[in-house]
Amino acid sequence: MTAARVGIGGPVGSGKTALIEAMLGVLAETGIETAVITNDLVTDEDAERLRKGGKLAPDRVRAVQAGACPHTVIREDPTLNMAAADRLEADYPGLDLILLESGGDNLASTFSPNLVDYWIFVIDVAGGDDIPRKKGPGILQANLLVINKADLAPHVGVDFPRMLAEATEVRGGSAVLPTVCRKGEGVVEVVEHLRREVLFK
Amino acid sequence: MKDVDGPMMLETVLGLASDREWHDRLHALEHEGGLETIAIPEADAARKRMRVTTDRGRDCAIALPREQTLTDGAVLFHDGRLAIVVRIDGAARMRLKPASVDDALRLGHWCGNLHWKVVFGDGVMDVVLDGPRERYEARLVDLHELASFEILGAK
Numbered sequence: 573m574t575a576a577r578v579g580i581g582g583p584v585g586s587g588k589t590a591l592i593e594a595m596l597g598v599l600a601e602t603g604i605e606t607a608v609i610t611n612d613l614v615t616d617e618d619a620e621r622l623r624k625g626g627k628l629a630p631d632r633v634r635a636v637q638a639g640a641c642p643h644t645v646i647r648e649d650p651t652l653n654m655a656a657a658d659r660l661e662a663d664y665p666g667l668d669l670i671l672l673e674s675g676g677d678n679l680a681s682t683f684s685p686n687l688v689d690y691w692i693f694v695i696d697v698a699g700g701d702d703i704p705r706k707k708g709p710g711i712l713q714a715n716l717l718v719i720n721k722a723d724l725a726p727h728v729g730v731d732f733p734r735m736l737a738e739a740t741e742v743r744g745g746s747a748v749l750p751t752v753c754r755k756g757e758g759v760v761e762v763v764e765h766l767r768r769e770v771l772f773k
Numbered sequence: 774m775k776d777v778d779g780p781m782m783l784e785t786v787l788g789l790a791s792d793r794e795w796h797d798r799l800h801a802l803e804h805e806g807g808l809e810t811i812a813i814p815e816a817d818a819a820r821k822r823m824r825v826t827t828d829r830g831r832d833c834a835i836a837l838p839r840e841q842t843l844t845d846g847a848v849l850f851h852d853g854r855l856a857i858v859v860r861i862d863g864a865a866r867m868r869l870k871p872a873s874v875d876d877a878l879r880l881g882h883w884c885g886n887l888h889w890k891v892v893f894g895d896g897v898m899d900v901v902l903d904g905p906r907e908r909y910e911a912r913l914v915d916l917h918e919l920a921s922f923e924i925l926g927a928k
């Protein structure tokens with residue numbers, strides 16, 4: 573079976589890299605062979621951070637530099653990312669999962685179905701509880717919406733249960749999961765969700 | 774790798790229901806109650822992997838090779854007693870008709886910026902709807918000041 577390709581998008585600083593860092597530990601324990609492709613604007617910052625984290629062999633983290641608006645390389649012309657994923661699969665034949673982190677983008681960013689089988693959109697509590705109500709395409713169309721930094725809710729005056737309920741409502745009942753990626757909370761549930769919906773392992 | 778409760782794995786397109794050899798085989802099975810269908814919305818048809826349920830409630834997981842595509846009538850399983858076939862459910866469409874070439878340029882540029890999926894027709898453009906039609910009509914409200922066009926079949 574081919575490796576599942578899962579996109580992770582969302583605004584700058586919402587916790588996309590933190591989610592990946594937290595997921596890598598859970599995935600390793602579950603025996604899911606993983607590799608990561610990061611998309612930064614003009615650096616390899618996120619890739620370096622993941623390599624330093626030491627949860628994956630450094631060569632299993634590849635970087636694509638978007639150069640321009642981050643959504644162009646995940647939607648309009650995802651060929652660079654597709655080629656990077658193909659190379660990873662050729663280099664690691666037993667691979668189960670390739671996570672593709674998009675560069676931080678706006679609420680309209682979406683992934684091409686030619687690139688990923690499934691995609692997660694990560695927003696955070698500190699961005700404001702009105703974000704789900706704004707109904708950006710990322711929030712409406714993602715297969716899974718993750719609302720991160722639940723720990724910050726009391727500090728930024730957000731009614732977290734209400735934010736979750738509103739997000740579920742605008743998404744017509746599609747999956748929404750809460751996390752505190754910095755402490756690893758809710759991350760097991762994200763991995764379980766991926767196993768059921770797209771990893772089948 | 775797959776426990777007893779796991780989904781039925783469907784990992785390749787075996788053929789098309791409209792092909793002659795498959796047509797006859799599936800027809801025979803249908804009479805014996807051995808034909809199951811998976812309905813997939815048009816908006817999801819480009820995906821290679823997904824968890825789905827057949828019309829008889831069978832839990833399945835599709836995981837196709839990158840070079841294969843889900844099309845209407847794709848046969849994903851056949852063992853002589855059971856066959857599983859894909860049905861692509863066409864999405865609703867919204868037809869747009871520009872008044873002139875100038876208006877068509879504006880309209881095309883606008884819809885392109887919105888990343889809408891469109892199908893071109895004779896003097897018209899059909900927008901493939903992934904979500905409620907009102908959401909799409911709302912995105913065109915401001916354009917009416919810049920270009921003259923009709924939304925056909927609008928309520």
Ligand SMILES: Nc1nc2c(ncn2[C@@H]2O[C@H](COP(=O)(O)OP(=O)(O)O)[C@@H](O)[C@H]2O)c(=O)[nH]1
Nearest residue numbers: 584585586587588589590676720721752753754
């Ligand atoms: N309080 C809190 N901070 C977090 C959490 N997750 C990530 N952060 C912090 O948010 C910042 C941005 O995270 P990062 O993963 O780089 O975001 P990215 O730009 O979406 O990849 C970093 O300083 C993280 O330490 C969380 O669950 N709670």
Ligand SMILES: [Mg+2]
Nearest residue numbers: 588589618673
């Ligand atoms: Mg990042």
